[in-house]
Amino acid sequence: MINSISSCARAATAEEARYRIDRPIAGRSARVVALDAAAAEVVRRVAAMPWGASRFYPSASTFDPGRDLEDADVAIMVATADADGDAAAAIARACVERGIMTAGLVLGNRLDVGDAVSALRPYARNLMVTEDVDDVAAVLAALRA
Amino acid sequence: MLRAEVNELLTRTGPGTPAGDLFRHYWIPALLAEELPENDCPPVRVKILSERLIAFRSTDGEYGLVDEFCAHRGASLWFGRVEEGGIRCAYHGWKYATDGRCLEVPSEPENSNFCQKVKLTSYPLVRIGDVLWTYLGPPENQPEPPEFEWIHVPPEQAYTSKRWQESNWLQALEGGIDSSHVSWLHSGGLKSDPLFKGAKGNEYNLNDLRPFFEVAEADGGLYVGARRNAEEGMYYWRITPWVMPSFTMVPPRGDHPVHGHFWVPIDDENCWVYTFDYHPTRALTPAERQAMKDGHGVHSRNIPGTYRPMENKDVDYLMDREAQKRGETFSGIRGIAQQDASLQESMGPIVDRTKERLVSSDTGIIKARQKLRKAVEALRDEGATPPGVDPAHHRVRSAAIVLPQAESFIEAAREAVEVRPGVAHVSV
Numbered sequence: 312m313i314n315s316i317s318s319c320a321r322a323a324t325a326e327e328a329r330y331r332i333d334r335p336i337a338g339r340s341a342r343v344v345a346l347d348a349a350a351a352e353v354v355r356r357v358a359a360m361p362w363g364a365s366r367f368y369p370s371a372s373t374f375d376p377g378r379d380l381e382d383a384d385v386a387i388m389v390a391t392a393d394a395d396g397d398a399a400a401a402i403a404r405a406c407v408e409r410g411i412m413t414a415g416l417v418l419g420n421r422l423d424v425g426d427a428v429s430a431l432r433p434y435a436r437n438l439m440v441t442e443d444v445d446d447v448a449a450v451l452a453a454l455r456a
Numbered sequence: 457m458l459r460a461e462v463n464e465l466l467t468r469t470g471p472g473t474p475a476g477d478l479f480r481h482y483w484i485p486a487l488l489a490e491e492l493p494e495n496d497c498p499p500v501r502v503k504i505l506s507e508r509l510i511a512f513r514s515t516d517g518e519y520g521l522v523d524e525f526c527a528h529r530g531a532s533l534w535f536g537r538v539e540e541g542g543i544r545c546a547y548h549g550w551k552y553a554t555d556g557r558c559l560e561v562p563s564e565p566e567n568s569n570f571c572q573k574v575k576l577t578s579y580p581l582v583r584i585g586d587v588l589w590t591y592l593g594p595p596e597n598q599p600e601p602p603e604f605e606w607i608h609v610p611p612e613q614a615y616t617s618k619r620w621q622e623s624n625w626l627q628a629l630e631g632g633i634d635s636s637h638v639s640w641l642h643s644g645g646l647k648s649d650p651l652f653k654g655a656k657g658n659e660y661n662l663n664d665l666r667p668f669f670e671v672a673e674a675d676g677g678l679y680v681g682a683r684r685n686a687e688e689g690m691y692y693w694r695i696t697p698w699v700m701p702s703f704t705m706v707p708p709r710g711d712h713p714v715h716g717h718f719w720v721p722i723d724d725e726n727c728w729v730y731t732f733d734y735h736p737t738r739a740l741t742p743a744e745r746q747a748m749k750d751g752h753g754v755h756s757r758n759i760p761g762t763y764r765p766m767e768n769k770d771v772d773y774l775m776d777r778e779a780q781k782r783g784e785t786f787s788g789i790r791g792i793a794q795q796d797a798s799l800q801e802s803m804g805p806i807v808d809r810t811k812e813r814l815v816s817s818d819t820g821i822i823k824a825r826q827k828l829r830k831a832v833e834a835l836r837d838e839g840a841t842p843p844g845v846d847p848a849h850h851r852v853r854s855a856a857i858v859l860p861q862a863e864s865f866i867e868a869a870r871e872a873v874e875v876r877p878g879v880a881h882v883s884v
Contacts, residue, residue, distance in 0.1 A: 328804035
């Protein structure tokens with residue numbers, strides 16, 4: 312039967328949306344690394360929540376890129392005002408070599424964390440500066456970490 | 457990905473819903489001033505936040521926004537006569553003032569006071585700039601009027617249009633926060649659109665298709681910075697402000713006027729998009745104004761006599777596969793506004809965000825949803841006034857700026873993203 316209604320008009324209804332193929336969506340394997348002591352507290356707290364294949368590192372010193380980036384989809388660096396820029400650079404270099412996306416979450420008032428933001432800017436393709444520590448878990452949940 | 461219950465929380469804005477209560481803390485556009493062009497002109501149906509209303513302009517120039525339906529038998533006041541200081545129902549002649557008070561019930565005795573017991577729900581309706589603004593919340597919470605720069609510059613410096621989008625408000629708004637689609641979906645317009653072309657910034661855009669993104673909190677919402685490589689040691693930044701709940705500005709290009717949007721829920725499956733262009737320091741040229749009327753830049757070309765875009769879903773958005781093949785448009789759809797709308801409407805009336813696969817370049821969207829959710833919950837649970845209500849939060853600008861690589865966009869561009877009367881916007 313030929314329907315005179317346009318293809319887009321037919322397809323964009325709530326009824327048609329029900330026919331979208333429903334199949335399991337694989338999560339993303341994130342590596343979440345704290346770059347300073349205050350960030351470590353946040354990472355420990357978030358790590359206690361239920362996650363998929365993601366792994367958490369309260370200290371960059373325990374993070375071995377050669378070992379820990381295997382099968383990773385994204386590396387998320389978490390920092391406060393005292394971010395370790397050298398650690399960020401090392402993680403980012405390892406991610407670039409492996410084609411792994413990098414992101415940074417800097418926790419604190421943007422006026423207080425300028426140095427940390429500057430330290431991460433060259434290395435995090437996506438950087439969020441936020442006063443809300445809940446954003447760490449929110450980002451991970453949104454990414455299906 | 458967003459949990460189903462959060463998606464419901466943020467997308468439903470009717471009376472009594474948590475996000476509806478949030479919207480009812482702000483002044484929002486109800487209609488364009490051009491829709492009520494003179495005293496005693498025909499009334500206009502207005503549906504916003506899932507409430508059906510009628511707008512009219514009385515004999516003495518007062519604006520009214522009241523329940524669309526007569527209190528008597530529920531007939532629509534769209535058929536009413538606007539005359540002698542009120543609107544009179546065409547059915548039995550009941551007459552209402554701009555504040556909803558019933559002024560006459562002709563079937564009652566002349567000395568009856570029955571009409572004093574009848575009042576329609578009414579909301580304030582005030583003209584600021586080209587827009588008639590309303591506030592649908594409780595009177596005791598009514599904030600000071602909006603102070604967005606575009607509605608306060610002289611009339612010759614601004615132009616506002618409006619279009620109907622057939623999707624939930626949130627997926628439309630998210631397009632305004634998502635800077636990462638611009639290099640793809642809108643790539644064709646940078647070279648040819650009269651309201652964009654010629655800017656130095658366009659070269660940076662087209663030469664670097666993998667921008668870095670930086671999201672920073674603002675008092676009223678967010679700043680989203682997209683950075684691309686510029687000359688040696690420099691970055692080209694495009695800074696997009698979002699003011700809660702649904703105002704965004706697009707970073708400018710050269711000396712072209714600067715533009716943005718205000719998304720207003722009609723109901724949960726439709727929204728109005730108010731789109732503006734203005735220049736802070738000069739009048740728009742006749743050519744610029746005509747280009748906006750013709751649907752260039754971020755405006756739409758609407759079916760005459762309506763606010764429905766010509767490129768709408770009933771005509772498959774006038775898809776032009778040949779133009780797509782030639783590279784004139786990336787998606788085959790004409791115009792930035794409908795390039796966005798076509799894809800956002802294709803998601804369905806309310807997109808199922810449980811099926812998304814977000815990536816880290818979606819950080820701006822993730823943060824905006826989180827900020828909205830927290831504001832909705834804080835209002836619902838603690839009565840907290842949401843960000844963006846304070847008119848001081850409205851005094852923001854977008855900016856396009858080249859900065860040394862070591863500088864923070866939000867610090868170095870602090871003045872650039874603030875309204876400075878008489879000072880041009882910062883643009884490349």
